Amino acid sequence: MSKVHVFDHPLIQHKLSFIRDKRTGSKDFRQLTNEVGSLMAYEITRDLPLEEVEVETPIQVTTCKRLSGKKIVFVPILRAGLGMVDGLMNLIPSARVGHVGLYRDPETLQPHEYFVKIPSRPEERLFIVVDPMLATGGSAIAAINSLKQRGVSNIKFMCLIAAPEGVEALRLAHPDVDIFIAGLDEKLNDHGYIVPGLGDAGDRIFGTK
Ligand code: PRP
Ligand code: URA
Numbered sequence: 643m644s645k646v647h648v649f650d651h652p653l654i655q656h657k658l659s660f661i662r663d664k665r666t667g668s669k670d671f672r673q674l675t676n677e678v679g680s681l682m683a684y685e686i687t688r689d690l691p692l693e694e695v696e697v698e699t700p701i702q703v704t705t706c707k708r709l710s711g712k713k714i715v716f717v718p719i720l721r722a723g724l725g726m727v728d729g730l731m732n733l734i735p736s737a738r739v740g741h742v743g744l745y746r747d748p749e750t751l752q753p754h755e756y757f758v759k760i761p762s763r764p765e766e767r768l769f770i771v772v773d774p775m776l777a778t779g780g781s782a783i784a785a786i787n788s789l790k791q792r793g794v795s796n797i798k799f800m801c802l803i804a805a806p807e808g809v810e811a812l813r814l815a816h817p818d819v820d821i822f823i824a825g826l827d828e829k830l831n832d833h834g835y836i837v838p839g840l841g842d843a844g845d846r847i848f849g850t851k
Pocket of ligand 2: 722836
């Protein structure tokens, strides 16, 4: 079964409190979302494999460690996932970016896919799927299904806020995918919104409404 990591780091919790606040406007919301993305990426990449390399300093030759193994691909689920990508790329500028476009039907809450583009040789890479919200889990499950159909096998999922219902559904559908969450909330309301949550992430990032 997948592992679920809920971040209790004070900086993440501090920034999340401003992200949740309805008085926070789009500009600050975007900045904070990216900052939390960077802090989370730091932890998510903790187990990346290293290899020894020889480096010549101005003083002498020494042995250092560099990342080895699978190259990282961030995959934001459009639209709202885009709000975390800059923060992630600040930390890992050499990462590639794939995209999965999905929207959730407001009546049925079912995800509808409209766009997918990922780098070549997906089997050689670690994919980190990014979305601020894990509500029913439908969008994350569909995005990961789509990646797996294209040959992706090594996947992690990260979000700002999750509902327990979404975490459960995602773990059942994809037990091989570890989940990283900044805030685990109480429940979903009748409209499929996370309670207390932060409202509609896409609207708050892009100023639509
Ligand atoms: C939001 C959010 C997730 C999805 C979560 O996207 O960014 O992708 O809802 O809900 P779920 O877990 O119940 O599927 P939305 O469909 O509103 O699209 P948007 O990002 O384009 O606004
Ligand atoms: N999508 C959002 O943007 N917010 C929620 O609370 C649930 C789904």
